[in-house]
Amino acid sequence: AQRVTQPEKLLSVFKGAPVELKCNYSYSGSPELFWYVQYSRQRLQLLLRHISRESIKGFTADLNKGETSFHLKKPFAQEEDSAMYYCALRESDGGSQGNLIFGKGTKLSVKP
């Protein structure tokens, strides 16, 4: 069963529009949730994690345990936000420290 679901393969918005990349997860314990980003021709890198409750590059994500969601949001998208975004879950009681389970990714395209 898929543990991390990103329902949208592609999300296209105009510059300045709000953006929300959806992520739902399936895990019975207390998960750690992350968003990773991969810009064109760059390596995968951490964008933010739920335990930090921080805003990075204007992006925020709130863990909603009731809805088992961890959607990524930004009020005003910029062209440089165009990238692949991956939601990931780390099992808090997993045998492999740092073992991340990834969603299939959403490609965000911000048009001028």
Added chain:
Amino acid sequence: SAVISQKPSRDICQRGTSLTIQCQVDSQVTMMFWYRQQPGQSLTLIATANQGSEATYESGFVIDKFPISRPNLTFSTLTVSNMSPEDSSIYLCSVVYNEQFFGPGTRLTVL
């Protein structure tokens, strides 16, 4: 942060051959991870490479197909053995060093 390099960055191989991918980290780390990202798919963990012990493989991956070496705390290799076109993928090395870092990946195409 941890800086990870991988060799080769890409390769095109013939069916039935093997390819060894190298991963070098600029910091000593306890565990290194190997992921696979098939076209249009998510990243899937292949195995965890432990220094001084056998690698731990995830369901669906076996040592005969993906032998791993971990001779020290900064280096690991992943071999893709007896390749078939289904092995065409990007192979990523990753480490946890305060946070999880990823290498640039090795793009493998099997003809």
